Amino acid sequence: MAVxxxxxxxxxFLERTYLPQIAGGLKTTFKHLIAPKKTLEYPxxxxxxxxxxxxxxxxxxxxxxxxxxxxxxxxxxxxxxKAIRITPGEIPADQAERAHVEKGPQAFDIDMLRCxxxxxxxxxxxxxxxxxxxxxxxSGYTRAEMVNHKDRLYELGGTLPDAHHKWDKKKAAExxxxxx
Amino acid sequence: xxxxxxxxxxxxxxxxxGLAVIMVIFPIAGACSMAERKIAAWIQDRPGPNRAVVxxxxxxxxFGKFLQRLGVFHxxxxxxxxxxxEDSLPGHVNKFYFVLAPIVAMIPALTTVVAVPFxxxxxxxxxxxxxxxxxxxxxxxxxxxxSSLGVYSAILAGWASxxxxxxxxxxxxxxxxxxxxxSMTLAVLPVFLWVNAPGTEGTxxxxxxxxxxxxxxxxxxxxxxxxxxxxxxxxxxxxxAETNRQPFDTVESESDLVGSFHTEYxxxxxxxxxxxxxxxxxxxxxxxxxxxxxxxxxxxxxxxATAVDFLGTFLPFAxxxxxxxxxxxxxxxxxxxAMIFFFMWVRWTLPRFRYDQVMKIGWxxxxxxxxxxxxxxxxxxxxxxx
Numbered sequence: 001m002a003v004x005x006x007x008x009x010x011x012x013f014l015e016r017t018y019l020p021q022i023a024g025g026l027k028t029t030f031k032h033l034i035a036p037k038k039t040l041e042y043p044x045x046x047x048x049x050x051x052x053x054x055x056x057x058x059x060x061x062x063x064x065x066x067x068x069x070x071x072x073x074x075x076x077x078x079x080x081x082k083a084i085r086i087t088p089g090e091i092p093a094d095q096a097e098r099a100h101v102e103k104g105p106q107a108f109d110i111d112m113l114r115c116x117x118x119x120x121x122x123x124x125x126x127x128x129x130x131x132x133x134x135x136x137x138x139s140g141y142t143r144a145e146m147v148n149h150k151d152r153l154y155e156l157g158g159t160l161p162d163a164h165h166k167w168d169k170k171k172a173a174e175x176x177x178x179x180x
Numbered sequence: 181x182x183x184x185x186x187x188x189x190x191x192x193x194x195x196x197x198g199l200a201v202i203m204v205i206f207p208i209a210g211a212c213s214m215a216e217r218k219i220a221a222w223i224q225d226r227p228g229p230n231r232a233v234v235x236x237x238x239x240x241x242x243f244g245k246f247l248q249r250l251g252v253f254h255x256x257x258x259x260x261x262x263x264x265x266e267d268s269l270p271g272h273v274n275k276f277y278f279v280l281a282p283i284v285a286m287i288p289a290l291t292t293v294v295a296v297p298f299x300x301x302x303x304x305x306x307x308x309x310x311x312x313x314x315x316x317x318x319x320x321x322x323x324x325x326x327s328s329l330g331v332y333s334a335i336l337a338g339w340a341s342x343x344x345x346x347x348x349x350x351x352x353x354x355x356x357x358x359x360x361x362x363s364m365t366l367a368v369l370p371v372f373l374w375v376n377a378p379g380t381e382g383t384x385x386x387x388x389x390x391x392x393x394x395x396x397x398x399x400x401x402x403x404x405x406x407x408x409x410x411x412x413x414x415x416x417x418x419x420x421a422e423t424n425r426q427p428f429d430t431v432e433s434e435s436d437l438v439g440s441f442h443t444e445y446x447x448x449x450x451x452x453x454x455x456x457x458x459x460x461x462x463x464x465x466x467x468x469x470x471x472x473x474x475x476x477x478x479x480x481x482x483x484x485a486t487a488v489d490f491l492g493t494f495l496p497f498a499x500x501x502x503x504x505x506x507x508x509x510x511x512x513x514x515x516x517x518a519m520i521f522f523f524m525w526v527r528w529t530l531p532r533f534r535y536d537q538v539m540k541i542g543w544x545x546x547x548x549x550x551x552x553x554x555x556x557x558x559x560x561x562x563x564x565x566x
Binding site for chain 2: 022035037038
């Protein structure tokens with residue numbers, strides 16, 4: 001590497017008095033004094049959430065309003081801090097529109113005091129049923145309040161568009177006499 | 181109209197006047213603490229404290245919101261907190277001197293106000309009468325003598341705290357105040373050499389200094405800040421050092437001394453130190469404005485008398501002593517507050533000097549400069565006033 005010798009000029013008299021620098025500094029701070037403020041005043045103003053943000057994990061429904069989770073428990077097993085606890089259950093007999101779906105969770109709890117927002121549950125889910133969405137603030141007064149139950153998870157998740165309609169395709173195939 | 185006031189015994193009148201001045205300085209010191217926070221915030225592109233509000237003020241449209249955004253209620257909340265929180269007395273301190281120190285801090289801070297005239301009016305004969313608690317002839321001497329007592333509070337507090345950092349802080353405070361007092365005094369001398377022309381009555385009062393800055397003519401109307409810029413500059417730098425403001429706040433440098441001499445203090449006693457510091461700033465700014473900034477004259481080359489005559493052309497009551505008095509006080513307070521803004525502006529601009537730099541600037545730069553300045557003006561004034 002070439003060595004460049006930088007010439008160090010001795011300070012001029014004015015520079016040694018330090019005063020022009022002070023004047024320059026005062027000018028800069030005065031500009032900031034009258035400049036518009038940068039603070040986002042949080043509860044009233046919210047930050048724009050970027051695409052791909054990993055917020056609170058939620059369960060989503062498909063466009064037909066059916067729950068997508070089939071309680072395969074992959075997320076429960078992959079979850080590094082063991083925040084997810086699923087009780088698998090059968091599809092209730094009275095829900096005819098879901099009869100072709102294999103299973104559904106009886107209970108689905110995510111302990112937000114354990115969750116580390118890693119997103120592995122979203123990554124591993126074969127049904128695209130669990131998503132880390134935009135909500136970034138979780139608070140509660142008790143430990144129990146910080147556990148998101150199934151109904152709360154669906155309330156937070158809402159409905160996301162679905163390109164596959166896996167169970168509809170399966171039902172259609174069955175009706176046509178195909179295995180799949 | 182106000183004859184009844186002059187029939188009150190003099191002692192009670194003076195007490196009333198003193199209380200009135202204290203009632204002005206205390207809220208200003210409180211407001212200064214909020215101004216400090218707001219200016220810090222604005223310079224850092226933040227809005228600053230703006231949440232606390234009293235409900236019935238919040239109901240006032242616009243104005244209530246304005247007061248809330250200005251952080252006015254944070255001052256009250258802070259003050260209330262400081263008054264009502266537990267005033268603890270650490271077990272390891274020398275209790276008598278520990279309690280004495282904040283009181284000693286307040287006394288010189290509030291006593292110096294006595295010598296500072298803060299306005300003026302014209303009596304029936306057209307003579308300028310300065311307004312002040314005791315505008316006696318040794319004004320400048322009194323301010324120097326009493327304000328330097330302030331260092332005793334720092335020494336007492338640091339020593340009585342019986343702990344390492346407060347002690348270091350108080351040692352620094354005393355060394356710094358002594359170093360800069362010298363150049364400050366020398367910087368002021370040319371002003372009084374000029375004011376005390378041969379053949380006139382000798383004075384160290386501020387009123388005469390302001391009178392000298394409100395004469396007619398180019399040189400007469402010139403403020404001493406323009407006539408003696410080096411003096412003004414040295415006085416200003418020394419004032420920053422004397423009031424322990426940035427960039428000379430090595431005394432209270434949190435990074436190396438925790439809280440310096442008030443580390444062990446809390447609640448109201450700490451608040452007294454705080455108010456004393458701001459009172460020093462207010463009085464120091466006042467003295468600077470009287471000596472170098474034209475006192476109660478509104479603009480350079482525009483004296484109070486000229487301004488009143490101008491206002492008299494369309495305001496019938498402009499020559500009333502009451503109006504002139506209030507006008508001059510308003511002008512003077514405006515200048516003092518501008519000066520305090522400058523203090524804060526500098527605080528959020530300059531980093532703190534290292535302690536050895538503070539000593540070096542004080543002894544090796546400012547002191548020779550002020551001596552040279554004094555010699556120059558002494559010779560020049562001797563030649564002019566011969």
